[in-house]
Amino acid sequence: MTDTISTALKTGQMFINFGPQHPSTHGVLRIALTVEGEVVVKADPDVGYLHRGMEKLFEARTYSQALILTDRLDYVSAMSNNLAYCLAVERLAGIQAPLRAQYLRVLTAELNRIASHLVFFGTFSVDMGAFTPFLYAFREREMILDLFEMLCGGRLLYSYIRVGGVNADLPAGWTEKCREFITFFKPRLKDYDTLLSFNPIFRDRTVNVGRISASQAISWGLSGPNLRASGPDYDVRKAEPYCVYDKLDFKVPVAQAGDCWNRYYCRMLEMGQSVEIALQCLDALAAADLVPGEIMAKGVPKMLKPPAGAAYAHIEASRGDLGFYAVADGSLNPYRMHVRGPSFLNVAILQEILTGCKIADVVAVLGSLDIVLGEVDR
Amino acid sequence: MTTETIQPLSEPVFNHANGRLLMPDNRYWPSRKWESPWSLPAYRSGAAVLAGLLSGAAAAAWLVGELGPRVTPLYYAAGHYALSLGVPAFLIKIVWTVIKAALLLAVPLVNALFAVWWERKISAHIQSRLGPMYVGRFQGCLQTVADGIKLFLKEDIVPDSADRLVHLLAPVVVVIPAIMVFAPVPFGRELIFADLDIGTVYVFAVGGVSVMGVIMAGWASGNKFSLLGGLRAAAQLVSYELPRTFAVIPVVMLAGTLNISAIAGFQAGYWGGLLPRWFIFYPVVGQVAFIVFLIASVAETNRVPFDIPEAESELVAGFNTEYSGMKFALFFLSEFAYVLLSCLLMAAFFFGGGEPPLPLLGFLPSWAWFLAKTLTLMFCFLWFRWTFPRFRVDRLMDFNWKFLLPVSLLNIAAAGVLIWFIS
Amino acid sequence: MPAEEIFKNLQASFPGLARSGAQVKEYPAWDVPAGSLRAVCDRLRAKFSFDYLDMVTAVDWPASAVPGTTPPPHPSAGRDIFELVYVVSALSTGVRLCLRCEVPRASPSIHSLYGIYMAADWQEREIYDLFGIHFEGHPNLKKILTPETQQGHPLRKDYAHVPDCYD
Numbered sequence: 001m002t003d004t005i006s007t008a009l010k011t012g013q014m015f016i017n018f019g020p021q022h023p024s025t026h027g028v029l030r031i032a033l034t035v036e037g038e039v040v041v042k043a044d045p046d047v048g049y050l051h052r053g054m055e056k057l058f059e060a061r062t063y064s065q066a067l068i069l070t071d072r073l074d075y076v077s078a079m080s081n082n083l084a085y086c087l088a089v090e091r092l093a094g095i096q097a098p099l100r101a102q103y104l105r106v107l108t109a110e111l112n113r114i115a116s117h118l119v120f121f122g123t124f125s126v127d128m129g130a131f132t133p134f135l136y137a138f139r140e141r142e143m144i145l146d147l148f149e150m151l152c153g154g155r156l157l158y159s160y161i162r163v164g165g166v167n168a169d170l171p172a173g174w175t176e177k178c179r180e181f182i183t184f185f186k187p188r189l190k191d192y193d194t195l196l197s198f199n200p201i202f203r204d205r206t207v208n209v210g211r212i213s214a215s216q217a218i219s220w221g222l223s224g225p226n227l228r229a230s231g232p233d234y235d236v237r238k239a240e241p242y243c244v245y246d247k248l249d250f251k252v253p254v255a256q257a258g259d260c261w262n263r264y265y266c267r268m269l270e271m272g273q274s275v276e277i278a279l280q281c282l283d284a285l286a287a288a289d290l291v292p293g294e295i296m297a298k299g300v301p302k303m304l305k306p307p308a309g310a311a312y313a314h315i316e317a318s319r320g321d322l323g324f325y326a327v328a329d330g331s332l333n334p335y336r337m338h339v340r341g342p343s344f345l346n347v348a349i350l351q352e353i354l355t356g357c358k359i360a361d362v363v364a365v366l367g368s369l370d371i372v373l374g375e376v377d378r
Numbered sequence: 379m380t381t382e383t384i385q386p387l388s389e390p391v392f393n394h395a396n397g398r399l400l401m402p403d404n405r406y407w408p409s410r411k412w413e414s415p416w417s418l419p420a421y422r423s424g425a426a427v428l429a430g431l432l433s434g435a436a437a438a439a440w441l442v443g444e445l446g447p448r449v450t451p452l453y454y455a456a457g458h459y460a461l462s463l464g465v466p467a468f469l470i471k472i473v474w475t476v477i478k479a480a481l482l483l484a485v486p487l488v489n490a491l492f493a494v495w496w497e498r499k500i501s502a503h504i505q506s507r508l509g510p511m512y513v514g515r516f517q518g519c520l521q522t523v524a525d526g527i528k529l530f531l532k533e534d535i536v537p538d539s540a541d542r543l544v545h546l547l548a549p550v551v552v553v554i555p556a557i558m559v560f561a562p563v564p565f566g567r568e569l570i571f572a573d574l575d576i577g578t579v580y581v582f583a584v585g586g587v588s589v590m591g592v593i594m595a596g597w598a599s600g601n602k603f604s605l606l607g608g609l610r611a612a613a614q615l616v617s618y619e620l621p622r623t624f625a626v627i628p629v630v631m632l633a634g635t636l637n638i639s640a641i642a643g644f645q646a647g648y649w650g651g652l653l654p655r656w657f658i659f660y661p662v663v664g665q666v667a668f669i670v671f672l673i674a675s676v677a678e679t680n681r682v683p684f685d686i687p688e689a690e691s692e693l694v695a696g697f698n699t700e701y702s703g704m705k706f707a708l709f710f711l712s713e714f715a716y717v718l719l720s721c722l723l724m725a726a727f728f729f730g731g732g733e734p735p736l737p738l739l740g741f742l743p744s745w746a747w748f749l750a751k752t753l754t755l756m757f758c759f760l761w762f763r764w765t766f767p768r769f770r771v772d773r774l775m776d777f778n779w780k781f782l783l784p785v786s787l788l789n790i791a792a793a794g795v796l797i798w799f800i801s
Numbered sequence: 802m803p804a805e806e807i808f809k810n811l812q813a814s815f816p817g818l819a820r821s822g823a824q825v826k827e828y829p830a831w832d833v834p835a836g837s838l839r840a841v842c843d844r845l846r847a848k849f850s851f852d853y854l855d856m857v858t859a860v861d862w863p864a865s866a867v868p869g870t871t872p873p874p875h876p877s878a879g880r881d882i883f884e885l886v887y888v889v890s891a892l893s894t895g896v897r898l899c900l901r902c903e904v905p906r907a908s909p910s911i912h913s914l915y916g917i918y919m920a921a922d923w924q925e926r927e928i929y930d931l932f933g934i935h936f937e938g939h940p941n942l943k944k945i946l947t948p949e950t951q952q953g954h955p956l957r958k959d960y961a962h963v964p965d966c967y968d
Binding site: 038129139195196204 | 506772
């Protein structure tokens with residue numbers, strides 16, 4: 001414990017370890033806080049508790065085997081990880097997935113975005129002391145996980161999006177159940193607004209807390225709702241559309257204030273937009289011109305050997321701009337596969353943001369950044 | 379254990395088109411049927427059971443009748459019988475006091491038994507789940523008994539760096555006032571342990587002693603986080619006592635007495651034969667006083683949204699982290715005892731405790747009405763806990779000193795104006 | 802301003818800048834000499850509003866990957882270098898570039914981009930931790946992902962694991 005005395009008020013500085021185990025359910029993260037009274041003077045996030053050496057593991061596996069590993073990066077929204085990886089490898093190998101597969105990819109990615117933001121909503125409200133929204137969020141999430149289980153057999157980790165397409169087509173009755181879910185879910189967003197978003201106590205704890213200016217956000221490499229809540233209108237789905245996002249009509253919520261509440265509310269609005277995208281995908285899949293069953297590109301070999309070269313592909317995952325930098329050397333295994341994890345950069349900004357905050361605000365700021373340690377540590 | 383057999387899930391359907399399993403149809407999924415809960419048979423039967431229970435309870439209460447007026451004749455009859463047997467008079471008084479003390483002790487215990495179960499059921503149903511279901515035949519009603527037995531059997535851990543004597547005494551200092559404070563509180567007409575003329579002052583004074591126990595608990599745990607938590611809790615408790623007391627002063631001014639049962643009795647009668655003369659219906663003064671008292675009571679009992687001292691998801695641990703087993707159970711017990719106390723006080727001060735809301739509902743005895751009002755208010759306490767997020771510590775204090783206290787002081791002035799207006 | 806014009810503009814001041822032989826699909830990739838990387842990035846940010854650093858990563862190209870085998874058929878293979886890849890973008894215009902630098906494997910060192918892009922802070926620490934490339938001017942170049950007991954730099958191709966307390 002470090003003890004420095006400031007002469008003016010005879011106060012001492014105290015060293016507190018926030019983590020690596022703490023009840024705010026974000027995983028194993030340690031923030032070494034130096035506090036003076038109630039105010040944080042220095043914050044030093046310490047990551048690496050979940051480091052599994054994934055980038056080294058990628059090099060020891062074939063491209064299909066490496067796909068399984070990508071699920072475990074951001075384990076809350078596994079479809080997005082698969083999608084980014086497959087886009088990178090497809091760029092390397094020059095494969096183009098068929099249109100139906102692309103719609104399926106977008107549909108599952110957006111449903112996964114809803115599921116991931118529901119986890120954020122639930123855990124953020126528990127951090128703030130309201131326990132009920134957590135259970136409501138997970139009730140909705142159960143329905144999405146049931147849909148995914150019907151589709152590919154997995155509830156949390158899917159490996160559904162494969163290089164060249166997707167693994168399986170929609171089973172009979174899936175579209176009806178998906179529409180049922182959407183009909184159930186849409187009014188719930190209004191419920192959440194009444195319950196939590198505009199609750200004065202909640203706003204009291206999150207408005208004007210943890211402000212990130214636009215230039216700070218851009219310089220520190222934030223992405224996703226963390227960046228958009230501070231002002232810059234950057235969404236990979238609009239800036240560099242991948243799959244069929246250029247054919248879909250949706251809005252991207254952008255705010256100006258850059259505080260915890262705006263980051264939270266951007267995610268709530270994004271859930272509503274994901275629902276719209278999902279409906280458009282369902283309509284497109286039901287249309288006659290997409291041949292059912294055409295879910296995998298033709299001629300993708302079982303043992304994929306992309307020609308030597310490098311590729312970078314990035315998508316708008318639930319947490320931000322998830323990118324894969326893949327280097328192939330003509331063999332079965334990737335030569336180098338680097339994951340640009342959005343949560344890794346989102347945690348880095350804590351060094352600057354937390355100074356000047358109160359201890360109780362640390363929980364609010366950390367929760368509003370919505371990190372998953374699997375992506376931070378890889 | 380339930381006696382009904384557990385139904386196996388139906389066989390999942392295998393979709394031969396793509397080799398995947400379809401979801402079995404009997405799995406619970408909210409669907410179009412969710413639009414109205416009345417379409418679910420379980421909901422209808424649950425509502426019927428609840429209606430049956432309530433009407434059964436009302437009928438039983440009506441049959442039992444008023445309890446209060448029967449106590450004094452019973453005491454005199456037993457006293458005369460004992461005197462005739464040659465027992466000295468002072469011994470009769472002592473035995474009677476001991477009997478009353480034992481019943482007084484039973485109040486928070488029985489309350490804990492019921493309130494904990496009720497809180498778990500309410501929290502569960504608000505969160506769209508079921509809560510305790512197995513222990514005890516009906517909806518897990520004996521769950522608290524099982525939890526009490528478990529806490530009783532737990533190992534009592536005292537940290538090494540703790541001050542053993544203070545660690546032992548802290549729960550005692552918290553719990554004893556929590557039991558004593560029920561003495562002047564009426565449970566019905568003439569159903570009161572000690573009819574003190576300074577009942578209001580007694581209640582608030584004795585309740586304040588528990589704060590000492592909280593500080594002792596924070597200190598005795600031997601780690602700086604518990605100490606900080608204990609000091610914060612004490613600061614919160616002491617600060618919120620002020621608006622709480624000031625909110626009751628208009629009631630005392632209007633009733634002209636500090637005796638709680640007299641205040642409750644003052645509210646008998648109806649305006650225009652229809653609106654009960656409850657203090658909450660007094661224009662502005664009554665409503666403001668009630669709301670201030672309600673908020674301050676929620677803060678006094680460390681319930682959400684004011685539960686920073688107990689919050690687990692905050693950085694600083696609460697003052698009762700180092701307590702296990704029976705000592706922890708005593709802290710828990712005292713929290714629910716104070717919740718019950720606040721509800722009883724609100725029922726007595728603002729809702730005319732014991733008086734029926736409409737003249738034609740007078741067939742139910744006063745203790746039944748008292749109980750009904752108390753339970754409704756307790757439901758509000760439990761409801762708040764599972765709806766609201768938590769205040770930040772400095773905002774909590776701001777709220778008290780910059781809002782509640784000035785409002786309660788202005789309310790006293792308004793009460794003076796009202797009294798001048800009435801007379 | 803499209804990437805080609807920026808390239809011509811920069812090549813005037815930095816003659817070492819060249820279009821990269823090794824493509825990075827699907828972005829324009831330029832080779833930047835390691836010494837002038839910081840100046841190039843400074844110019845990109847100041848003049849062409851490339852304010853967003855997407856990614857910094859490194860690839861290990863040892864002289865021979867595994868003793869006794871031929872290096873893989875990649876243009877950079879067998880050259881005994883670390884290849885550093887920077888992806889920078891201008892959010893307002895949407896242009897995205899890849900900058901490639903090469904540092905010798907024997908004494909890998911390059912100037913840090915800390916101060917120009919704060920996103921480089923932790924990414925460079927990660928590269929230092931996993932590859933051993935030293936970033937000059939970085940105020941806090943410490944290990945970030947691997948545990949304190951870790952010896953060596955795991956992502957190097959010639960990394961031999963020393964059994965430690967976790968094995």
